[in-house]
Amino acid sequence: MRPRRSRCSSQRVRIHSVSLNARDLQICSGTYPAPVLPPVGLVPCSDGAGEVLAVGSGVREFSAGDRVVTHLSEAWQHGELGNEMQETALGGGRDGVLRKVVVLNEQSLLPIPDGMSYAEASCLPVAGLTAYHCLFGFERTLQPGQTLLVEGTGGVSMAALQLALSVGARPIVLSSSDDKLRKCVELGVAEGDCINYRSTPEWHTRVRELAPRGVDHTIEIGGRDTIIKAIQSTAPYGSVWVVGYMSDYAEPTAPGELDVAKAILYSQAVVRGVLCGSRALFRTYLAAHAARPEALRPLIECSFPFAEAHAAFQHLRKGAMGKVVIRCSD
Numbered sequence: 139m140r141p142r143r144s145r146c147s148s149q150r151v152r153i154h155s156v157s158l159n160a161r162d163l164q165i166c167s168g169t170y171p172a173p174v175l176p177p178v179g180l181v182p183c184s185d186g187a188g189e190v191l192a193v194g195s196g197v198r199e200f201s202a203g204d205r206v207v208t209h210l211s212e213a214w215q216h217g218e219l220g221n222e223m224q225e226t227a228l229g230g231g232r233d234g235v236l237r238k239v240v241v242l243n244e245q246s247l248l249p250i251p252d253g254m255s256y257a258e259a260s261c262l263p264v265a266g267l268t269a270y271h272c273l274f275g276f277e278r279t280l281q282p283g284q285t286l287l288v289e290g291t292g293g294v295s296m297a298a299l300q301l302a303l304s305v306g307a308r309p310i311v312l313s314s315s316d317d318k319l320r321k322c323v324e325l326g327v328a329e330g331d332c333i334n335y336r337s338t339p340e341w342h343t344r345v346r347e348l349a350p351r352g353v354d355h356t357i358e359i360g361g362r363d364t365i366i367k368a369i370q371s372t373a374p375y376g377s378v379w380v381v382g383y384m385s386d387y388a389e390p391t392a393p394g395e396l397d398v399a400k401a402i403l404y405s406q407a408v409v410r411g412v413l414c415g416s417r418a419l420f421r422t423y424l425a426a427h428a429a430r431p432e433a434l435r436p437l438i439e440c441s442f443p444f445a446e447a448h449a450a451f452q453h454l455r456k457g458a459m460g461k462v463v464i465r466c467s468d
């Protein structure tokens with residue numbers, strides 16, 4: 139029998155442009171806060187665009203001469219993926235694209251749309267896609283007329299701002315620089331919706347003046363220094379998208395102090411405050427009890443006569459398992 143030749147799904151790509159992310163700087167300077175440590179001697183950078191020079195025999199989507207842009211992690215093809223994606227992340231878990239020629243498999247590349255330059259395409263894989271994921275990747279997408287708060291004027295924030303303007307949403311922008319805020323006005327942001335977070339350190343109060351119910355979406359990139367104000371700026375049932383960490387990367391040193399922003403970022407859990415529920419929801423809940431009375435029968439630890447209501451409260455204070463009930467008709 140003739141030995142089977144394995145089919146190669148790699149292509150050689152001449153990199154024409156690489157864009158930089160805060161992440162690349164953090165990785166190069168040893169301050170990357172992610173739970174997966176990059177290997178020593180790593181080739182940095184994840185975001186590149188270039189031209190396919192040659193393809194392996196198993197490659198179906200691309201051929202020599204195609205213009206392609208890198209995708210951060212080949213393990214992440216669909217849906218959502220946790221920190222596992224870091225292991226195959228370019229310029230993170232594995233060598234990146236800051237080189238002239240790179241060999242990548244098909245899962246790490248996408249075609250560049252016509253009319254888009256290599257430089258433009260190289261700006262999209264991390265900063266742009268992260269902004270797009272927040273605003274259009276989940277159920278409650280950014281809608282025309284809604285408000286979006288962006289912190290700073292870096293790659294992620296500007297991509298989010300452009301997406302907001304493109305769908306007719308209203309961006310409110312924070313920056314440390316009046317010059318950068320002026321440029322945001324040129325892009326289409328209302329002058330009154332620009333806030334300098336250095337000269338207005340209590341910027342969340344100003345955001346609530348501009349959007350009294352709070353904004354519908356916030357792109358939170360600051361971390362420890364901004365997350366509470368970001369939450370305070372956001373409307374009930376709005377969304378705070380925790381994507382970044384520009385604050386001091388050092389772990390807190392005070393005993394018992396945890397970094398909430400970092401914990402949320404790397405859990406990718408949905409953290410949501412909840413207040414009780416509606417009457418309609420209560421009706422549904424009662425129906426669930428009616429359907430499964432034994433399984434859902436309320437756990438009553440003890441009950442007190444009406445005259446001993448005070449003792450019932452004392453009992454609750456000690457900590458009951460389940461519920462404490464007062465018999466009002468005894």
Ligand SMILES: NC(=O)c1ccc[n+]([C@@H]2O[C@H](COP(=O)([O-])OP(=O)(O)OC[C@H]3O[C@@H](n4cnc5c(N)ncnc54)[C@H](OP(=O)(O)O)[C@@H]3O)[C@@H](O)[C@H]2O)c1
Pocket residue numbers: 158159160161264265268289290291292293294295312313314315318335359360363364380381382383384385
């Ligand atoms: N979760 C993800 O997958 C993901 C993807 C991309 C980026 N990120 C993270 O998101 C953050 C931003 O990334 P980037 O690449 O867009 O960074 P970048 O291009 O370097 O921009 C950083 C900007 O952040 C702003 N900034 C810094 N401290 C701030 C503060 N306290 N309050 C408000 N704004 C502040 C500054 O804006 P001004 O100059 O206007 O003040 C600065 O220009 C980084 O922490 C990065 O690691 C995460």
